[in-house]
Amino acid sequence: MTTHHPSELTLTAFAAGTLSEGASHVVAAHVVGCPHCREVTAMAEATGGALLDDMPPTEMAADALELALARIDRPAPHGTSAGLVFGRRRWLAPGVWITPGKIAARGREQLYRLDVPQGRRLPRHSHEGREFVAVLQGCFVDESGLYAVGDFGEADASDDHQPTVQGDTPCVCLIWTEGPLHMRDPIGRLLQPWLGI
Template sequence: MDIRHHPADEQWLSLVAGSLPTGLRLVLETHLELCPACREQVAALRALGGVVLEEQAPAPMRDDALARALDRVDALENDRSAATPSPAAPRKVPAPPPLPDGAVWPRALADCAATRWRWIGPGMRWSRVSVPGAPEANVFLLRIGAGKYLPQHTHRGTELTQVLYGRFHDGRALFGPGDFDLADGEVHHQPVVQDGSECICLAAVEGRLHFDGLIARWFGAAVGM
């Protein structure tokens, strides 16, 4: 897999620091699954963070810090003993929507549910991804046929896109399997799927896409883009 487009250093730093919104984090983690070079970079950042932490001056603790910690542990164990709820049934995650041969469902989405493919236009379908514990996460899959394209749009916020299958060109660059893209209010583009194969992308949006045309805006609002 020839991956040419990767997240920037500041995005990896935000991931390592744990400061990314859930939807954006899932897209970055999906890129990591596909890109050995970025996995090495993130491992180096995490190791660097550990070195920095070790070099910090020790913080003084209260004389009774250990006793207070042990008291809290005892209190938690007593609470658990007093409450005896029946064990919860394992959560069943619906099967993901079918993908073409060669496309793999990201491990980052293993606990997520996704709807069936839904029609949004000729040769275009989408699937809503539901993230456990993060109903605010705006994550979805787009599946667009060869030669088809999304309407021209810009962004009122940030959109992260990870290509899972196929290729598209948006006037700035060609994006293929494994490639990553960040678009914001400074980007005005029209992704066009290249001939020969459909294209499937995972996307997360903070804010909204702003389509040029009125009909496209209506469809975008209907599906939460």
């Protein structure tokens, strides 16, 4: 049972294709398996299309073709993480692995897959900007609830959390962060240079 979904704002941006490539991959990983969010996305797309249809025709700008071609290079909003290419897996701690996703990063954003063994508690942290998390396997719990396979976690700069892996399998997540993490405890601060996140 999926209980955590992307916010309406995030789904609308996803449908409009305005999320960054990294953020889109994480939203797509959730939407592909969530009938509710597929419906919301389809509705947002239909609404966007209808709005465009209703707009009075205007003279095209001289650079319209160039702009349109540049847009084609942007990630497709419906791209699922199946099309995502990963780099080399790096060891972080016993049983903890980070695998970067290859994206054309905007600013300091990062996309990675994180494997964490059962029972492991991650360092308490907050974020510069937003964090999207799609649970691909296992589950974790933090201050905002329990996140199982298919769930989507959305945090912003005001959130401060400490995820702990629950259940009897490792937890695998696809994570996008808009900016660096800020570790809230001494162990986390010591580890940060190695984490690179």
